[in-house]
Amino acid sequence: MTMKYIKSEKYDMNFIKECIMGPNPMKLLEELLMLHPISPVETVLDLGCGKGVTSIFIAKEYRAKVFAADLWISPSENKKRFDEMGLTSHQIVPIKAEAHDLPFAEEFFDAVISIDSYHYFGLDKNYLGQHLLPLVKQGGHILIVVPGLKKDIHNNIPQEMLLSWSAEDIQSFHDIAYWRQIIEATQGVEILLTEELTGFDECWNDWLACDNEYSVGDRKAMEAGAGKYMNLLAMVLRRK
Secondary structure: OOOOOOOHHHOOHHHHHHHOOOOOHHHHHHHHHHHOOOOOOOEEEEEOOOOOHHHHHHHHHHOOEEEEEEOOOOHHHHHHHHHHOOOOOOOEEEEEOEOOEOOOOOOOEEEEEEEOOHHHOOOOOOHHHHHHHHHEEEEEEEEEEEEEEOOOOOOOOOHHHHOOOOHHHHOOOEOHHHHHHHHHOOOOEEEEEEEEOOOHHHHHHHHHOOOOHHHHHHHHHHHOOHHHHEEEEEEEEEEO
C-alpha cells in the first residue's frame, strides 16, 4: 500500500528540507497519527522535536497544545519558526530539555510523541519507568517512531551500513522484538501497537535529497542498498 501524506503535503518542501534532521519526520508523524490519532483537547509533549516540524504539525493539524522539547536546538530558534507559522504560545511552547531531566509535573501530559529520537535514550530499560511514564496521565499514551531493523544484524553488520555509520551508531537500531523486550521491562505500561511503517522509501528519499553534511553522509550506505536491512518502527503505549 502506498501511503498518501495528505496533511504533510500542505507544507512547503523547501521549508521541510531546511528543518529536518533525518527521514521526513512530518510524514512519519502523519502515518503514526493515522494509526492512533490525538485530539484537540490533549496536552502533548513532543520529545526530541529537533527544529520543530513535528510540533508545528501537531499544533496545526490536530489543534493540540504542544510542548516542543529538544536539547540541541535553541528554543529561541524554534520560537521564531513557530511565530512565522502563525502559532502562539497558547498553542506551542518551545523548551530546552534533556530527556532524563524533563521539567514537568507528574501526570501533566495526555500524550508524549517522539519521532526519530527515542532510540537515543529509550534503550535503557530504566528510562521509560523512571523518567517519562510518570509525566503521562493514567490512560494517556506514548507514541514513538524509531529507525529500526527488519531483523537483528549486530553479530554480522552488513558492509553497506558501515559506509555511513559506525558499529556504535548502529547499536541504536533494533527490531520490533528487541523493542518490545525493552518496554515490557517497565511496569504500568501496556503496548497497544508495534508496527512497521509503510513510508520508509519516501521518508528516507526526502532526507537524502537535503543538502547538508549529514544527509550527504547517509547517501553512501543507502545508495549501496543498506535500506534492505532497515525499517521505521511505530510503537503506541498506554499508561495503565
